[in-house]
Amino acid sequence: MAEVFERLKQPAVVGEILAGVIIGPSLLGWVEPSELLGIIAEIGVIFLLFMVGLETKPQDIIRVGKRAFLVGTLGVIFPFVAGYGIAMWWDGSFVEAMFIGAALVATSVGITARVLGSMGLLDRETSRIILGAAVIDDILGLIILSVVSGLGTGSVDVTAVLKTAGLAIAFTVVVGLFGSRIMTWLAPRIDGLRVNKPFFNIGIILCLGLSVVSIYFGVAAIIGAFLAGMAMAEATENNPKVHQLTSGVTEFLVPFFLVNIGMQLNLSVFRDTNVVVLAIIITVAAVITKFIGGGLGVLGMSKREIAQVGVGMIPRGEVGIVVAQIGLGMGVISQPFFASVLFMAVATTLIAPPLIKIFFAEDTDKDGIMDEFEEHDVSDEYSRIG
């Protein structure tokens, strides 16, 4: 499917997600979503964000910090308010409406990162704003989720919410600020290890380790993986092998992540016209509010750049699904809302990549679409053959 979509000049990710829709329970039913597939998918997106982190130095994000903060914040407020409003208007309960708002919040940066990475555009300013905003977005999403989960169980513990938020922010800031210095200081020691491929092995340990720690601090595992990559970005800048080896893992596992998203789509919602209408309204609102919220954050940049940031924030993917699942598990979200959020999550993920490709198109390197991760190749003549 990736090959078919590349030939149609469409993003390969869309093909891979659609492959999931096709082989999943909605259509052919060859493969059911399972815990195992979910875990492999999660490891895949963890390595993807680790790889994106390897391409991103902390200063790159700090430099765009103010803008990223605005994009992240406004890109959270607009969709939340829209989701809340739509659910209230559609006869949802207050708690239900809060959950739908929360489910519309979090951007799935993996999709955008994959598309930008395969276009070789991760070093663009707008790409970095998107990456920084995704971190802010995730922390805000966490705070909102802890508030609405409190509402779901009947009471909001303000101290607990503040503690969660404080820990998440502290973890991100500390690792973001000091991680890179520590790894640069450790680099000669890592180089002195006797195991094969010491930097890659330390990278795996750091990536998986910070993913676990970030879950402990309430942030998504992919944020920990991204911070781990960023911490190693400077130490491995002249070390193409770490990128190559990581790229091997990513190339193998990321399709599982994409197919797994596709498999979540529940086409049976289309049997009920009401749900179809709700799903479409929520999806349209999710696209527009994120585009406007994200775009407003970079007001003052060129129209093109505003559009780039706007579309880059659209995909919701797995994060919205997780929020909806929590709500369903608590018994506060009804099936039509759950089905609509699932549809929105997959639909935004399918809509965004072509838009990203269009708005970033002219920025692509003249020699065509090129893998960012290939840039480090010493063996240029082989860069595509691999």
Next chain:
Amino acid sequence: MAEVFERLKQPAVVGEILAGVIIGPSLLGWVEPSELLGIIAEIGVIFLLFMVGLETKPQDIIRVGKRAFLVGTLGVIFPFVAGYGIAMWWDGSFVEAMFIGAALVATSVGITARVLGSMGLLDRETSRIILGAAVIDDILGLIILSVVSGLGTGSVDVTAVLKTAGLAIAFTVVVGLFGSRIMTWLAPRIDGLRVNKPFFNIGIILCLGLSVVSIYFGVAAIIGAFLAGMAMAEATENNPKVHQLTSGVTEFLVPFFLVNIGMQLNLSVFRDTNVVVLAIIITVAAVITKFIGGGLGVLGMSKREIAQVGVGMIPRGEVGIVVAQIGLGMGVISQPFFASVLFMAVATTLIAPPLIKIFFAEDTDKDGIMDEFEEHDVSDEYSRIG
């Protein structure tokens, strides 16, 4: 642990297996063997054998075919007879004795391949004899297992056994003989694909695809993966990226394979002196009979080479465990025998790597222990830094 063992000038694999023993249920109990870990471990060893296959052209194996056949066959007969004899003498039933014999048969070529690969010695004649013998060994093991499983259920269906054997042999021979030609013919077409890293992606599909097909034909998945690698060896000979990318996956997943073996060890058998004696007798017999059987197969070569082949065939690892588990599941193997086979499987896997290192030591490239897979690096200065 890999680092510690490298510093002690011992094989890293031993450190990694011991890590599994330490964190597993026998000692600290931090991690229990689970289906998920088992699957990740299996994918790890599948990629390891795929990678070994990428370094091995079909002619390399065909050239040593006669010797490999003798090594494989004699290396099966000796341990089988020994296992059967010991179990009968230890008051085992006839069926039980047949199962113990079968559990002693199959070499776990993953361990040997890992050690030889990390020493850069996969291209030695003796390495190729070991690889070829492992294929023969696996097919004979399959035939024996289908016979003893028949005994376990009460009747041996000779037609079914012959059919199983015929399919397994036909599959291996057909893929071994024609796979490489087909892939060489397809190479320009693969090169024309639009997806990123086309050869690596086709490699993954072929590796996982042939693993599944080989299970369908009754052969181990790793044999399918090895054949897949061998089929692509010629087509990707001048393509270092395929090796690099595969190496990334291997480096990430193989430790799960090794740790998972270590976790199977059940140290509680040592509470019963009788079982300790049985476990030690079976282990000693497993080591000696495989060494002699394998060594006899290459009689006429130098003493050193005979020893190299002999020790290379010693590790039993996961295969013996699987046979014992089948016997346990059928209720024909008693706990003491099961525990002893588990012990033998892990112990042979721990004993073999240092022996392999000793007998192959002088063959190592002068510039020290070097990763075979690094040889393809264009970026030599980075080869160890990765």
